[in-house]
Amino acid sequence: MDKGEAGIDLTPRKNIRPSFPRWIPGLVLLAVALTIVGLVWFLATNSQSFLEADQAVAEREELGQKRFQLLGSPISSAGPDQTFIIGENEYTLFTIAFDGVFVDVVSRGTPPDLFDQGVPVVLEGRWENGPIPVTEYVFPNGANDGWWFAADRILVKHDNDYRKDRIDDAENRGQPE
Amino acid sequence: MKIKFKEVKEGRFNATSSRSTRFLGFCLALGIPTLILFAFVFSPKDDTMEDAVRLLYIHVPVAIFSYVAFGITAIGSICYLWKQSRWWDTTAHASAEIGVIFSALTLITGSIWGRPTWNTWWEWGDVRLVTTLVMFLMFVGYLALRQVPAQPQIRAKRAAIVGIIGTINIPIVNRSVEWWENSTLHQQSSLTDGNLEDLTLFTWFLGTLILGIAYLWLMIHRFRVGWLASEHEALGYGAAIEERQAEAGIQTAIASEYREEGEIE
């Protein structure tokens, strides 16, 4: 028996509590440290950065067939005359703008509920050059320069304005009124 | 004025209640139905977002109070390291637990709101979403660390360090929509830009007030639970020492100390 200075039995009792490995606190601290490193890495190298339409047009050659996210505002809402079914796919054709630069878009699938004129959207896809799937189609007020953005996903980047008399976003984005 | 033990025994008060929590609870009982009424009936729908805007009145307040809760954890942690006081450690722990609940709700309600507005539940590359998730996970780690058996002082010190580190992320989460505007679908602050008005603004304010009261109510109760837990733990230590003393048939300086503090009789 191990006796302390005061004569008490100091021999550890066995299994008073369920055993808990001593390295657990170290592991939790390591997980916290790794989370911080991961966060810093994510913030420093975040690859998801939306290219504004004017920037995407300027960098068209460098981008080539690379998939990226394009930011701009539709210059009109998607009407039935812009929707076409080719084969098994539905295509919606529209034009977006940013700072006065226009990009024609051929989007596969149905646009989301909030898709509307002046509400910024983020499109996922790549640049294409040449005829669009709907031949003979001319984008109303669009770029119509042979280049078009083939999108397969539309996300809506809603603004932070909830006022009744909000400024028409089209004005801010340099679009035709 | 304190509640009486007799009132707890008779079931008129909960064990962690007091007159202040009763008052806050009464405010919540009135405030929550009022908030629902304003959110769903009186406030207008948005021109673009339509009725989905009604999620703003729950999502934004829980997000604000998750920041507040983790902020209080940081203050509690700093004060614990400075004063070594159990009061501050209990405060930090209580607030972290509530903050984890609120930040989980921020992620859940945000995801539910994101589907009809952004057309996605979640985006892994989105800075606001990912930094909020990291904030949540950091404080889940904080709570996990507190579950690791250790001497109360060591446990509190470890937790305080993690609590302070975790809080560094809060300004990053909050400012991410400004600093990386083109790396998030999340909108910038409507309030600071003055983009809320009339009943929309009022309902947002009401939601924030109600969530503030809920935070305070939960905080008082959770603090007292934490206090009771540490008392209970101290009683356990005292009882264990008493048991050893009885076996050895002697008294020690440690046991006398516990007696003086009233933790054993």
Place this chain on the structure above:
Amino acid sequence: MSHLGYLIAGWAFGIGVPGIYAIFVLRRGRKLSAEVPVERQRWISSGEE
């Protein structure tokens, strides 16, 4: 009302989760309170005074 399913889900989580957590906290407090002497519960007076 548009988006009703999302609204119900969002509000149900927003109110339900803190509600369930509150019940959990109160029950834990009641259990611990029964095991800690009343004089160590600073917000409760023993009632003799």
